[in-house]
Amino acid sequence: MTQNSSRFRRWLPLILIIAGAIAGGIYLREYLTFESLRENREALLAYRAAHPFWAPAIFMLAYIVIVAFSLPGASAATLTGGFLFGVFPGVVFNVVAATLGAVAIFLAVRTGLGQGLKDRIDASDGAVRRLTDGITANEVPVLLSMRLVPVVPFFIANLIPAFLGVATWRFAWTTLVGIIPGGLVYTWVGSGLGEVFARGEAPNLGIIFEPYILGPILGLAALSLLPIVLKFLRRA
Incomplete structure (x- = not known):
């Protein structure tokens, strides 16, 4: 296998992601909205009732595609x-x-860019290297807090x-653990959309920033960072 062929295969997943994101953003934007859900709610409910197995499978596949290609509409999904x-x-x-x-x-970006960028960071010095070393030394707390x-x-x-x-x-x-609180809040909001539709209103997606919801989530984020705080205190 030639070097150019190997490089192309490494970049292919990222190229597909970028192409899919551009195409999806152009052609699917109007379908991945709350308004589209409102207009098609009866058809969606009918399909779910008629296909109890395929409805969840197709829904999850669509959601995976939306996230993988970074399409607009994750909240609506x-x-x-x-x-x-x-x-x-x-x-x-x-x-x-x-x-x-x-x-x-994550895999597409890491395959196409991640290793080369990581090698350059490892070979560098200064603030960027210190920052990445700090994140790497505390991966789990940092990853959880970013999600929470x-x-x-x-x-x-x-990325x-x-x-x-x-x-x-x-x-x-x-990722799985960290998105559970926010995912639970928005799923709960979605479960009440029937009443929202009946009133002709839009869902309150800002509910996650209400103190009684944001407070516990920030508490979990702070708890996830506790190992870093304790490590710092031991060194002090």
């Missing part, structure tokens, strides 16, 4: 999971699909670990 399947098992479908999609883009704190965009939280060479299994389980 999470609401749809709650609307169609309730808080449970809707939250399971949402969290598992989001995790699988995140792993897909809603101010970190989901897409960015998929940073890929650039730093985080192990796939560690990325996967911290």
Whole structure:
């Protein structure tokens, strides 16, 4: 196998992700919205009732594609999971699909860019190297806190670990665990969409920033960072 062929195969997953993201953003944007869910809710409910096995499978596959290609509409997809399947098992479908999609883009980015970038970082010195060394030394707490704190965009939280060479299994389980609180909140909001539709209103996606919800999530994030704090105190 030639060097150019090997390089192309390494970059192919990332190229497909980028091409899919561009195409999806252009052609699917109008379908991945709350308004589209509102307009098609009866058809979706009818399909779920008629196909109890295929409906969850197709939903999860669609969610995986949305996350893997970083398409707009992840929030609408999470609401749809709650609307169609309730808080449970809707939250399971949402969290598992989001995790699988995140792993897909993580692997694509790491295969195409991650190792080369990590090698350059390892060979460097200065602030960037110190920052990456600090993150690497505290991978699990940092990964969990990035998922738990809603101010970190989901897409960015998929890229940073890929650039730093985080192990796939560690990325996967911290993603799965870390997105459960936020996923549960949005699935719960989605489960009540029937009443929202009946009133002609839109769901309150800002509910996750309400103190009674954001407070416990930030508490979990702080708890995840406790090992770093204790390590710092021991060194002091």
